[in-house]
Amino acid sequence: xxxxDFSSSSSSDRRIGALLRHLTAGSDSDHLSSVYASPxxxxxxxxxxxxxxxxxxxxxxxxxxxYNKDPSPVKLNLGVGAYRTEEGKPLVLxxxxxxxxxxxxxxxxxxxxxxxxxxxxxxxxxxKLILGADSPAIRENRITTVECLSGTGSLRVGGExxxxxxxxxxxxxxxxxxxxxxxIFTLAGLTVKTYRYYDPATRGLNFQGLLEDLGAxxxxxxxxxxxxxxxxxxxxxxxxxxxxxxxLMRSKGLMPFFDSAYQGFASGSLDTDxxxxxxxxxxxxxxxxxxxxxxxMGLYGERVGALSIVCKSADVAGRVExxxxxxxxxxxxxxPIHGASIVAVILRDKNLFNEWTLELKAMADRIISMRKQLxxxxxxxxxxxxxxxxxxxxxxFTFTGLNPAQVSFMTKEYHIYMTSDGxxxxxxxxxxxxxxxxxxxxxxxxxxx
Ligand code: PLA
Numbered sequence: 264x265x266x267x268d269f270s271s272s273s274s275s276d277r278r279i280g281a282l283l284r285h286l287t288a289g290s291d292s293d294h295l296s297s298v299y300a301s302p303x304x305x306x307x308x309x310x311x312x313x314x315x316x317x318x319x320x321x322x323x324x325x326x327x328x329x330y331n332k333d334p335s336p337v338k339l340n341l342g343v344g345a346y347r348t349e350e351g352k353p354l355v356l357x358x359x360x361x362x363x364x365x366x367x368x369x370x371x372x373x374x375x376x377x378x379x380x381x382x383x384x385x386x387x388x389x390x391k392l393i394l395g396a397d398s399p400a401i402r403e404n405r406i407t408t409v410e411c412l413s414g415t416g417s418l419r420v421g422g423e424x425x426x427x428x429x430x431x432x433x434x435x436x437x438x439x440x441x442x443x444x445x446x447i448f449t450l451a452g453l454t455v456k457t458y459r460y461y462d463p464a465t466r467g468l469n470f471q472g473l474l475e476d477l478g479a480x481x482x483x484x485x486x487x488x489x490x491x492x493x494x495x496x497x498x499x500x501x502x503x504x505x506x507x508x509x510x511l512m513r514s515k516g517l518m519p520f521f522d523s524a525y526q527g528f529a530s531g532s533l534d535t536d537x538x539x540x541x542x543x544x545x546x547x548x549x550x551x552x553x554x555x556x557x558x559x560m561g562l563y564g565e566r567v568g569a570l571s572i573v574c575k576s577a578d579v580a581g582r583v584e585x586x587x588x589x590x591x592x593x594x595x596x597x598x599p600i601h602g603a604s605i606v607a608v609i610l611r612d613k614n615l616f617n618e619w620t621l622e623l624k625a626m627a628d629r630i631i632s633m634r635k636q637l638x639x640x641x642x643x644x645x646x647x648x649x650x651x652x653x654x655x656x657x658x659x660f661t662f663t664g665l666n667p668a669q670v671s672f673m674t675k676e677y678h679i680y681m682t683s684d685g686x687x688x689x690x691x692x693x694x695x696x697x698x699x700x701x702x703x704x705x706x707x708x709x710x711x712x
Contacts, residue, residue: 322442323682330680338678339696341687344494344659346561346626349693354626356561358619362608366601377597379588381410381569385603388610389569393523393537393554400544404577407584409570409591410598413563414524414555415443417570421520421551422451423590424572424583429518431483435476437461439684441494444487444522453485461496466652466664468498477511485518490552491536492525492658495686499529499657505539509546519543519550527559529658531627533620544573556606558659559623565602626690630659633692637661640701647708659690669707677703 320328326342348354366372380386386408390401400406411417426432434453436444437460445455458480459472477486488508493499500508512519521540527533543550549572556567570587574580591597609615638653653661665673665685673679679700681687692700 335678341681341691346690362605381598382603385607400573407580413566413568417553417568422448426452434485436487490521490523492529496662497656521552524555527623531624567602630689633689636697644705646705673703
């Protein structure tokens with residue numbers, strides 16, 4: 264009999280295996296499997312996964328699953344943040360169609376693997392887009408940018424890099440935040456804590472609480488900042504407040520990690536929405552930025568994004584990049600070509616770029632107009648309560664203040680789908696559907712569910 268020394272194995276399964284072999288000397292693997300198998304498994308037809316419980320749907324993407332099952336003709340999906348036209352249809356931007364046509368017409372294009380860091384031109388152009396063409400970090404070549412799988416992938420790669428190489432393992436995220444943030448960073452190997460951000464009483468920023476919590480965070484802690492259009496609250500600090508946040512964070516050596524999922528969607532201007540990030544870069548300090556092209560270029564399913572790490576010197580940036588490659592290679596090896604190529608075509612061409620900014624502004628303006636229409640519709644109905652936050656909040660979402668019971672009533676009675684925290688995606692509304700939503704909100708708040 265072949266003897267194997269399992270004594271150094273840390274796995275209890277392996278130790279049990281060794282013990283069984285010992286007890287059943289001369290046994291074959293059939294004998295072992297009969298001991299290992301659960302009573303219902305194997306040839307009798309049961310599954311080795313039979314013990315699994317049904318996992319809950321994702322709190323955001325699960326809303327779409329429920330919506331898709333609803334046969335009602337008046338159903339409305341205001342769950343996931345996905346832009347819809349006035350006709351309620353998903354939108355592929357005209358510039359994206361043009362860029363794709365260019366790519367298809369170019370017979371020299373090939374499908375070889377990209378490098379681990381992705382499409383190099385895309386990376387350069389993405390850094391320029393978020394930091395500004397005149398950024399000192401770009402001029403001094405002390406930034407590394409890697410293409411990642413949209414915003415989520417960029418956050419995850421950045422999180423794992425920090426967990427491996429940064430001395431502080433705690434990341435502070437806003438209370439509340441996008442539901443995926445805590446999961447991404449926990450799985451990346453960081454410890455997640457929250458800082459106060461939103462004040463339900465004013466439906467605005469709890470600036471005092473924010474300053475207190477960041478002021479009390481241990482020196483060097485990582486702080487996740489929503490660059491603009493905070494999800495889910497739609498509440499952003501003013502530029503003066505950003506400056507105070509910057510000063511506090513720099514004085515304590517807190518590490519800024521920006522999540523920029525909505526550049527251009529808050530104000531309609533790419534430069535205005537990138538301002539908070541540029542303030543942190545202008546002071547010469549280090550930071551991380553996760554960028555997504557899902558919303559602002561409508562490339563949701565193409566999964567295009569970038570992670571940039573701004574360093575103190577070109578030398579450090581080069582070593583950071585070498586380590587990022589070690590994070591990426593075993594995760595997904597290298598990123599996809601198509602989406603990043605679309606972005607590169609648009610960002611490199613002056614005319615296409617200008618056309619994009621116009622289409623982006625049109626999307627942002629339509630969302631702003633939905634805010635006004637919904638606010639007016641509630642006013643016309645005399646709906647009790649102050650609904651001015653609908654027009655004050657910015658970006659894709661309104662944090663209505665409706666509670667889970669009220670949301671559930673609206674789904675059941677009005678076929679309106681939204682996340683249970685009362686967030687609605689304004690981008691999913693149209694002039695035609697505003698009255699239906701206003702009727703539902705009016706009904707639910709006057710009913711005292
Ligand atoms: N960061 C924030 C703050 C987000 O809101 C989202 C997407 C992402 C990152 C990730 O987007 P990406 O990976 O597609 O680039 N939030 C959406 C979608 C729009 C989602 O939950 O996946 C939302 O409805 O909240």
